[in-house]
Amino acid sequence: MIPKEKELKLIKIYMYICDVYQFSLKFNCQRFSNNANPVFTDEELLTAYLFCGAYQRYFNIKDIYTFTKEYLLSWFPNLPSYQTFNYRLNRLSEAINELVKHLITFFKPEDCDSMTSIIDSMPIITCAGKNKTGKVATEIATKGYCSTKNMYYFGLKLHTLAFRRKGTIPFPEMIILSSAEENDLTVIKREMADTLTHRNIFADKIYSDFAFWENKQQEQEVTMLTPVKAIKGEDSIITQREKAGRDLFSTAVSKVRQPIESFFNWLNEKTNIQRAMKVRSTSGLLVHTMGKIAIAFIYLIF
Known part of the structure; x- marks a missing residue:
């Protein structure tokens, strides 16, 4: 279980991601296969990643997955294996890049x-x-x-x-x-x-x-x-x-x-965006960089 205050943050992030996903993110990660509509959705994956980074300060993908499995499983009952979680997150690098553009465009301070x-x-x-x-x-x-x-x-x-x-x-x-x-x-x-x-x-x-x-x-x-x-x-x-x-x-x-x-x-x-020593792929490096920026601005905005 997580505190009620953080539950509200989780809900806010999920609702925001769902709106942005339908507006623009889905066009950067469309699938053309039999698995075009996975049970564990892209919106849920991004929400877990952003919430754990912004409010639990977990930046390693393994740590994010472990926390989600141990404390957020009631919110994400269809959580896949760690290998699938990591693979699908790396496939969302372009969507995360688009998310960062959305955050800095629509939340510009007055x-x-x-x-x-x-x-x-x-x-x-x-x-x-x-x-x-x-x-x-x-x-x-x-x-x-x-x-x-x-x-x-x-x-x-x-x-x-x-x-x-x-x-x-x-x-x-x-x-x-x-x-x-x-x-x-x-x-x-x-x-x-x-x-x-x-x-x-x-x-x-x-x-x-x-x-x-x-x-x-x-x-x-x-x-x-x-x-x-x-x-x-x-x-x-x-x-x-x-x-x-x-x-x-x-x-x-x-x-x-x-x-x-x-x-x-x-x-x-x-x-901890500067340290990318544990990254092992090009898509992983892009997720590490733009994902960390998205986490920082999710924390700032919400």
């Missing part, structure tokens, strides 16, 4: 500043170490370097463009996964830049590209603000003369963009 965005990335680590070679999800995971942690790792990058919220952590507008080796600036140019309009974006030095963003400012009224990068070959006299002004500007930009780090810390604290 205090979001739509004219000011913050962007950064965080590593999702399947294997760490300079000389180690990852053997998991090699279709999407590669070797990269995290300058913040001064660490080589194998895995993915989670890129987040978020609305600034005064006095609290920002709220994501767009979340994108890329391989660890991809440059952050390359990803935003390819995946985000053309959709952005009428805003100021605060970011780290790696996103600095004066010519590219000057063009975007003229075409889409998008201004990219980053700490000032050292100019190669600049005369030392000019560098010294401009140092005070550049330092003040860089400090101001860093102060505005700092909350994105708080967002990543919150996400990792709630779900």
Whole structure:
């Protein structure tokens, strides 16, 4: 048995998942076989996964299954074997991705500043170490370097463009996964830049590209603000003369963009998303990443 308060949370999550499933999720996991309508439904599977992650803080699939079997069997009497549970959850990776889009689109807080965005990335680590070679999800995971942690790792990058919220952590507008080796600036140019309009974006030095963003400012009224990068070959006299002004500007930009780090810390604290060492497949890695984001926002919203 679980406390009455948590039972109400379980019911709310189930009702929400049922609504979203009929609205959009089912189109990302349709079956064309004799088992198109399993007794243990996708809605029940997602509800068990999200509830155990958000309110019981179980993030390992085996732990989620065990808790469901021991304490939630009256709610899920048709629970299949662990192998089937795990297999079907991995098959829902695209549906979970769609669920995350739904959560950040329809639950946007009113205090979001739509004219000011913050962007950064965080590593999702399947294997760490300079000389180690990852053997998991090699279709999407590669070797990269995290300058913040001064660490080589194998895995993915989670890129987040978020609305600034005064006095609290920002709220994501767009979340994108890329391989660890991809440059952050390359990803935003390819995946985000053309959709952005009428805003100021605060970011780290790696996103600095004066010519590219000057063009975007003229075409889409998008201004990219980053700490000032050292100019190669600049005369030392000019560098010294401009140092005070550049330092003040860089400090101001860093102060505005700092909350994105708080967002990543919150996400990792709630779900342990960065540690993906136990993942064994590409679909499992996608479920681990987007599933953890869904768990964090289910907890926040409900």
